[in-house]
């Protein structure tokens with residue numbers, strides 16, 4: 044398996060295209076996303092990230108190569124700095140929610156289960172869309188927006204588009220490809236399923252923010 048990610052990316056192209064068409068993304072891009080919807084998203088994302096950083100730390104500890112461990116542990120602490128800075132800009136303290144939406148709960152629980160109970164390869168594949176999809180969507184928005192000087196969400200957009208974040212995403216892809224290169228056909232199938240599912244959960248996360256998804260009871 045030469046370039047596992049290239050194949051996984053091709054097989055999830057329909058999900059990427061669907062994300063680009065989501066009203067959340069379109070309105071984020073032109074700056075018209077209602078601020079209560081963005082608040083809901085940032086709130087849920089704060090809860091997502093609190094779990095995701097533990098997922099990355101656990102994954103890092105599982106990696107046999109020191110450099111890979113270093114990368115995932117750095118990414119976990121990076122979340123504390125970069126993402127918290129974003130939340131400082133956008134998260135209004137008085138609107139802090141403490142209950143995860145069903146989709147936020149589903150996504151974080153899924154990732155936690157993958158790193159706890161599955162092979163390193165599967166866990167890597169499950170964690171990767173978080174990096175690659177944000178990179179693609181960040182770049183997509185930067186490329187297509189016409190209002191960079193006056194979009195209230197520009198700080199968010201700039202975090203995920205551009206070069207600095209690209210290096211981190213590239214590292215995550217290279218590491219995942221490296222383990223895929225020696226994986227059996229059975230493991231490769233499981234990696235693909237995990238990558239597809241996590242990509243769908245990324246779509247669902249934005250969708251659930253746009254509808255301000257609540258528990259049914």
Ligand SMILES: Cc1ncc(C[n+]2csc(CCO)c2C)c(N)n1
Pocket residue numbers: 088091092095118121122125172173174177245248
């Ligand atoms: C639901 C959701 N998915 C992905 C990201 C983006 N993201 C979160 S942590 C991380 C790795 C280190 O920065 C990246 C790319 C997000 N914020 N929220």
